[in-house]
Amino acid sequence: MEIELKLVADKDALTNFEQALLPKLKGDVKRSAFDVFNDYYDTPEQFLGKRKMGCRVRRVNDHIEQTIKTQGKVEGGLHQRPEYNVDLDIPHPDLEKFDANIWAEDIDVKVINRQLKVQFSTHFHRVTFDIIDGENHLELVFDSGEVKHNLGSLPIGEIEIELKKGSSTALFDLADEISKVTPVRLSNVTKAARGYQLINGTLLQPRGLPRFLNLAIDDSTETALCKAIECALSHWQHHEYVYLQTGHTGALKEIAQSVYLLLQGVSLYLPVLQCQELLTLHKQLLVLSEQWSWQDDLQCIRKLRSNKGPFSRRIPKHPSLMSYLNGRREGLLSVQSPEQLLVSMESSQVQLGASRLLIEKPWQSQATGHQIPVIKHAKGWLSQGWQTVMQSLPSKIAMDYTKYIALEVLLRQTLMSGFLLADLFEENRGKFRAPWLDLIEGIDEVKALLFLRGVLKEVDIEDSAGLNEWIDEKLTSVNNVMEKSRKVAVSAEVYW
Numbered sequence: 001m002e003i004e005l006k007l008v009a010d011k012d013a014l015t016n017f018e019q020a021l022l023p024k025l026k027g028d029v030k031r032s033a034f035d036v037f038n039d040y041y042d043t044p045e046q047f048l049g050k051r052k053m054g055c056r057v058r059r060v061n062d063h064i065e066q067t068i069k070t071q072g073k074v075e076g077g078l079h080q081r082p083e084y085n086v087d088l089d090i091p092h093p094d095l096e097k098f099d100a101n102i103w104a105e106d107i108d109v110k111v112i113n114r115q116l117k118v119q120f121s122t123h124f125h126r127v128t129f130d131i132i133d134g135e136n137h138l139e140l141v142f143d144s145g146e147v148k149h150n151l152g153s154l155p156i157g158e159i160e161i162e163l164k165k166g167s168s169t170a171l172f173d174l175a176d177e178i179s180k181v182t183p184v185r186l187s188n189v190t191k192a193a194r195g196y197q198l199i200n201g202t203l204l205q206p207r208g209l210p211r212f213l214n215l216a217i218d219d220s221t222e223t224a225l226c227k228a229i230e231c232a233l234s235h236w237q238h239h240e241y242v243y244l245q246t247g248h249t250g251a252l253k254e255i256a257q258s259v260y261l262l263l264q265g266v267s268l269y270l271p272v273l274q275c276q277e278l279l280t281l282h283k284q285l286l287v288l289s290e291q292w293s294w295q296d297d298l299q300c301i302r303k304l305r306s307n308k309g310p311f312s313r314r315i316p317k318h319p320s321l322m323s324y325l326n327g328r329r330e331g332l333l334s335v336q337s338p339e340q341l342l343v344s345m346e347s348s349q350v351q352l353g354a355s356r357l358l359i360e361k362p363w364q365s366q367a368t369g370h371q372i373p374v375i376k377h378a379k380g381w382l383s384q385g386w387q388t389v390m391q392s393l394p395s396k397i398a399m400d401y402t403k404y405i406a407l408e409v410l411l412r413q414t415l416m417s418g419f420l421l422a423d424l425f426e427e428n429r430g431k432f433r434a435p436w437l438d439l440i441e442g443i444d445e446v447k448a449l450l451f452l453r454g455v456l457k458e459v460d461i462e463d464s465a466g467l468n469e470w471i472d473e474k475l476t477s478v479n480n481v482m483e484k485s486r487k488v489a490v491s492a493e494v495y496w
Helices: 013-020 109-115 168-181 191-200 221-246 249-269 276-291 295-305 319-336 338-342 345-360 375-391 401-406 408-424 429-458 464-491
Strands: 002-009 028-042 054-060 063-069 073-075 078-081 083-087 117-133 136-149 152-165 184-186
Touching: 002 168, 013 136, 013 168, 028 191, 117 191, 136 168, 136 191, 152 168, 152 191, 168 184, 168 345, 184 221, 184 345, 221 249, 221 338, 221 345, 221 408, 249 276, 249 295, 249 338, 249 345, 249 408, 276 345, 295 319, 295 429, 319 338, 319 429, 375 408, 401 408, 401 429, 401 464, 408 429, 429 464
Parallel strands: none
Antiparallel strands: 002 078, 002 152, 002 184, 028 054, 028 117, 054 063, 063 083, 073 078, 117 136, 136 152
């Protein structure tokens, strides 16, 4: 089983490492450098790729090796995949040379073997550091090159840290130190996956979170937290790749949502799984979530400029206003520089810290409640949040949009707790949550309208008075809808 961390890094990563960190490493360190040529094979129908398997023929100097990687798992950037290697005399795969036991029963190796053709290639310069320190043996790899196909190419700039022997703690400790000397981010996308995207011409798209976190009724508190962390990190890393590949600002919204999900998950479970590592991560997440708070303005602009949103009949008809909003958007992206934020030390430290928790589970030695079924806590947690919200929503007094905005943080926290726990209670959960989610949607529309009102004070737009009048009408309309949603929400029976 191959266990490794994959980090995406820039061209200066190796130099930064060798100058700032290498002299400080303990133990025996051996450096080597060589060029690597890989051809990835599959059938014309991509039989292997569709099964999350990879067939690679690698050439390094005069040595030729074929590799099969079968579907493994990724936990927060830590890759664990079964890997099988066999030496070859010629640079063409022969699957029958592998042990027959590695194949699923429905795979006819002889048939697949006859159909194999090169799908894409990777060529990179590899610098490795073989590090042995006591019981721990790590291989640190810096790869720089490209994924190639006749349709185009994609750059490769990666750091891989593979655990050969010893404790995964050593693996994370090294990654932690690397993140302090060079910009990196965790990755859940392999070179092979990027190759398949290249040949299929596919671009990954933003996607929302699932309706609920997938929980089983007998899941322990520890398992529930780990599932929350895995969900947040997977969502985060997917959308980092989407944004860097496409520039789609909707992906930035999902990254901010991932950070918020991770923060709320840690906040929810911290009182039970008390340990210093979880507390440290909570503090880091508070800082990082603040660094993503500018997303509110960006999403207001997206909502206002959208041809499909609630304002599509009015705003896009004003070219000068659309132009100004586009300028504000570009200015915001330039000042906040999400590309830099994604590889900031704060961001990588949070991802590494969360990923480390999945493997090391430090609460097991510091707390006693980790094996208690999460269902025993869930009703109390959900009731506490719901009661706090109900106390802030006077049932017989009308609320205007300013009061709803003041309630936003509490509403989002409570709904996120529901996302994390509602899968334990299947009956009526969707019906119960629907009007509360409508309130959040209404708050987002109000914030966009108030943002637009601020814009009209800063820029001379034709028909500014008419737009301000329209904003007032929209605010009243949205508030009326929210009041109806509130009436439904507060009268609904809880699902837990």
